[in-house]
Amino acid sequence: MGEQPISAKREIVRQDTLTGAIVLAASLLFVWTGGKTVSNAIQGILGMGQGAEQLLATAMLLNIALILFGYRRYRDLLIEVQQRKEAEECARRLAETDPLTGFYNRRTFEEKGAAMVALTRAEGRPVALMMLDLDHFKTVNDLHGHAAGDMMLKAVAQRIHDAMPDAALVARLGGDEFACACPFESDETGDVDTLAEAMVHAITQPVDYLDGELNISTSLGVARSDADGDTMDKLLRRADIAMYAAKNSGRNRHCWFEPDMEKTLHERNVLEVGMRKGIAANEFVPYYEQQVDLTTGRLLGFEMLARWESPTLGLVSPESFIPIAEETGMIGALSFAVMRRAFADAALWDSTLTLSVNISPTQLRDPWFSQKLLKLLTETGFPPSRLEVEITETSLYDNLSLAQTIIASLKNQGIRIALDDFGTGYSSLAHLRALPFDRIKIDRSFVISMSRNSESAAIVQAIARLGESLGLPVTAEGIESEDIERQLLSLGLAKGQGWHFGKPMTVEDARRLLAERDMLANGTAATGALDMPDLDTDEAPAPAAGPSPPRRAAPGA
Structure with missing residues (x-):
């Protein structure tokens, strides 16, 4: 609330001064006329005079009216002053405090x-x-x-x-x-x-x-x-x-x-700025980790893992950029950009190979996520039946009903759903009952330590038995040695992944591996960069034409 203009204040003061002068004059005149009129009136009543003169009586009544007017004006003035004080106090409060909580601003x-x-x-x-x-x-x-x-x-x-x-x-x-x-x-x-x-x-x-x-x-x-x-x-x-x-x-x-902490914050800001530029420049690329049949050694598919090939920072791991992407709201654009490339890559593999992708908890809060994903599959020509979407238990805490709707929509299109990092959440069994999962993935922290930690081994065994009783296949992550592979086989687990079978690889290395095993789609070249279709979604910029990521030595298979 703004203050009154100076001219308005001056007018109010002038009016109040004039009113005060009139009231003062009326009071003095009332004393004089009142004395004369009352005295003459008394003499008239006693038969000692002619009574009050008409002019003096009229003047006295006028004085009374002026005094009453002055009193009313004085009362109105007091009310106005009080209201003005209250308005000024309200304006001060609004200027200094937060209206919702009453705290300072x-x-x-x-x-x-x-x-x-x-x-x-x-x-x-x-x-x-x-x-x-x-x-x-x-x-x-x-x-x-x-x-x-x-x-x-x-x-x-x-x-x-x-x-x-x-x-x-x-x-x-x-x-x-x-x-x-x-x-x-x-x-x-x-x-x-x-x-x-x-x-x-x-x-x-x-x-x-x-x-x-x-x-x-x-x-x-x-x-x-x-x-x-x-x-x-x-x-x-x-x-x-x-x-x-x-x-x-x-x-x-x-x-x-x-x-x-200031240095850490500066480094984070550098990453955030670089990420925004990197998404538009197609610097985020899919890497592929093999998923293997533990019984036969046959390659069943790959899990897509996002990597950032930054021209200034080098190869950046997802542990560094995924949390920032989730906090800043970039995760949707980043994820869809990488999935677009992965779907286009996987469309040229043998039709028996599957592709697993991880979905962020933030994305699972988007009511339109399933429609966006299905649109991307259509544009890249990758069959939904070959896609497995992995979600973590933490994705389900905020809004289970929305997650159920999204998962049902994906499953209706033939996409399979896996519960990732099983065993690390607080309500795993409840989630297995509430949602139609197709697979359980044991968290890698249990698998890696099962050879030296009896508790981890017991947890892996319990999850394997749970999957068997529920009719859900189980995948073990984090297989890094032949000894762990043997232990998992003894528990009846049939699918696994980890560095024991090879580190995550670029698209060129994956294509070379598949060519050696004759697992590329008919007519697909074994070498050379994949030409990306010029497609676009609401979530991610279309990949720009340019040189393919640098080649690396193929990890052992």
């Missing part, structure tokens, strides 16, 4: 935080600045609507308020980000840890909504003011960096800022 938090830092520095005490970001808050809005999201934000704000000491500053910086600042004794960082842990724990408690509950967690970063040059801008940036370090460490925790 970013601008006010920075101003008051700077004053707090300066004051505590003079006292020889640091300030702990905490920044919180709610984990997967967008999912709450997507699944339950913005009303549920607002309710969640207000509940979180109340819990932050209850946890922080009275001297603390609290703010909502925007969206689902909050910040707190409070002074502490320089050698009592444990108190800050206790406070941060209490906030993280409080926020994880369920929020009642309609007939159910909403659940959320938070990642919290902490920075402290020590040096004279520590401004609020620096503290906010450091707390933000620490907050993302907490997210990368598993979320639902707090983390103190360390100087090395």
